[in-house]
Amino acid sequence: MSTTSSTNPETAPAAPEESAAAAGQRSARLIHNEATTEIPVHLLFRDDPDPAPVPLRPAVVARRPGPGERTGARPGARRPVAARPRPAPQVDPELTERPGRVLPGAAGVAAGLCGAAGCAATSWWAGLVPPLAAQALGLPAYAGAGLGPAQWAAYAAAGALGMFGFGGLARGRTGRAWVLGLFGRYRGTVRRTGLMWVNPLLLRRRVDVRLRHWRSEPMPAADGNGVALRAVTLVVWRVRDTAKATLGVEDHETYLRECVEAALARVPVEPLGTVRSSADVAGDTLTRLVAADAAPVGLEVFSVRPVRVEYAPEVAAAMHRRRIAALDAAQRASVLTSVVDSVEDTVTRLTMRGLVELDDYERKVLVKDLTVAFCAGRGDTGH
Numbered sequence: 001m002s003t004t005s006s007t008n009p010e011t012a013p014a015a016p017e018e019s020a021a022a023a024g025q026r027s028a029r030l031i032h033n034e035a036t037t038e039i040p041v042h043l044l045f046r047d048d049p050d051p052a053p054v055p056l057r058p059a060v061v062a063r064r065p066g067p068g069e070r071t072g073a074r075p076g077a078r079r080p081v082a083a084r085p086r087p088a089p090q091v092d093p094e095l096t097e098r099p100g101r102v103l104p105g106a107a108g109v110a111a112g113l114c115g116a117a118g119c120a121a122t123s124w125w126a127g128l129v130p131p132l133a134a135q136a137l138g139l140p141a142y143a144g145a146g147l148g149p150a151q152w153a154a155y156a157a158a159g160a161l162g163m164f165g166f167g168g169l170a171r172g173r174t175g176r177a178w179v180l181g182l183f184g185r186y187r188g189t190v191r192r193t194g195l196m197w198v199n200p201l202l203l204r205r206r207v208d209v210r211l212r213h214w215r216s217e218p219m220p221a222a223d224g225n226g227v228a229l230r231a232v233t234l235v236v237w238r239v240r241d242t243a244k245a246t247l248g249v250e251d252h253e254t255y256l257r258e259c260v261e262a263a264l265a266r267v268p269v270e271p272l273g274t275v276r277s278s279a280d281v282a283g284d285t286l287t288r289l290v291a292a293d294a295a296p297v298g299l300e301v302f303s304v305r306p307v308r309v310e311y312a313p314e315v316a317a318a319m320h321r322r323r324i325a326a327l328d329a330a331q332r333a334s335v336l337t338s339v340v341d342s343v344e345d346t347v348t349r350l351t352m353r354g355l356v357e358l359d360d361y362e363r364k365v366l367v368k369d370l371t372v373a374f375c376a377g378r379g380d381t382g383h
Contacts, residue, residue, distance in 0.1 A: 090296050097243040097298070100180045100188025105195030108169045115162020122154040167200040175210035179246045189242045207242045211302075216257065221264045221309070223271070228312035231269055233260055233286070234305050241298030249297045256294055260304060263289040271309045279306060335375075343370045 126147050170178065171194070178190040181203045190198065191209070198204065214237070218230040237256065239245045245252040266289065269282045286304040294301050347367060350356050358366060 092248065095186065095243050095248055097189050097241045100178070100190045100198075102190050102192065103197040105169055105197055108165045108197030111165025111197075112162050112169075113165075115158050115160070115165055118158025118161060119155060122151055122158055125154070126151045164200060165197075168197045170196055170198045170204070172196055175208065177207045177209050177242050179205040179207055179242050181205070181247075186243055186247055205246055207239055207246055209239045209242065211236070211238045213237075214253075214256070215307070216260060218308075219261050219264050220312070221269050224268045228314065229269060229271065230310055230312055231264055231306050232308040233264070234303075234307045235260060235290070236302040237294070238300050238302075239298060240300040244296070244298030252297055252299060255297060256290075256299060256301075259290050259293040260286075262293070263304070269306055269309055271311065279309075282306060339371055339374045342374050343367055346370055 128147075172178070172190065172192045174193050178198065180187040180190065180198065182199075182201060187202055189207075190196070214235045216233045216235065218232055221229040221231040223229055235256065239252070249255045263286050267282055267285045270279060283303070283305040286306070287301065290304050291301040347358075347363065347370070350366075351358065
């Protein structure tokens with residue numbers, strides 16, 4: 001028991017000194033010239049005189065991997081993809097204007113005349129032409145075979161030829177085009193002018209391809225501050241692709257009107273007469289937006305210009321009251337300045353010329369009386 005409980009007298013008192021020396025060495029290492037470089041946090045809250053050293057980990061700085069490096073993402077994780085611009089709406093790519101097949105009008109007239117001549121010859125063959133009419137036409141007398149199956153077939157063929165020839169005649173006009181369709185399928189566009197022959201089985205739609213301008217009705221808009229406006233625009237446009245304009249959209253004129261209204265909702269405009277340059281910039285922006293929206297349906301937009309911009313009815317009354325108040329305030333300020341100048345000039349002249357001697361109280365009373373008199377006089381005269 002005595003042996004196990006005995007301690008070395010030389011080492012026992014030296015422990016506090018060694019711990020103090022070690023603490024002094026650590027303090028010397030941690031603090032240099034009153035500037036702290038690194039302080040392990042565990043030393044501030046531990047009672048152990050000689051704690052085990054804890055290795056400090058180096059700071060990790062995140063950096064972006066190079067083009068040839070691989071990131072440490074888990075397998076199956078999706079990388080963020082940059083947002084791509086929304087593609088412009090496209091109509092059926094196969095729906096493009098192409099020339100339709102037509103014949104000169106002389107071919108239709110010839111076919112119609114041939115059909116009429118065939119009907120007359122069949123009537124003579126059947127003996128339905130009176131002798132006097134046959135003699136007048138220079139036809140030989142013929143008793144006729146009557147109306148049999150052959151005669152009826154000849155009548156049908158000649159009548160169909162005549163109706164097919166005369167029924168396909170059409171007149172093309174300058175600035176107009178025909179869009180042809182057969183059983184719901186696009187068969188081409190005819191831009192020719194004059195008399196022509198078109199297959200009468202085809203459905204024909206007339207389209208105006210001239211340069212057109214459209215003055216819109218007042219549409220809702222807003223200025224840079226979000227104040228409600230009513231804008232009237234002038235749109236210059238024309239149909240460039242008749243197939244897309246007619247078959248790609250239900251009504252290309254309604255579509256153009258809606259494109260203009262949508263552009264006005266996105267572009268701030270200013271009332272005309274305030275800043276002319278801002279109106280020009282707004283017109284250029286409107287033209288670019290409407291042209292981009294109308295191009296997929298075969299419409300070519302040249303310009304969209306606001307010709308009249310005014311405040312909305314609910315805002316116009318407030319703006320009118322604001323202008324009246326501003327004019328009234330300016331008028332009052334002008335009158336007050338004039339009255340003050342007049343009073344000052346009167347008092348200065350009276351005192352400078354020695355006409356009156358006034359103390360401070362009398363001067364204040366005189367200024368007050370003159371101000372009231374001048375204001376009353378200007379109010380009576382209506383100035």
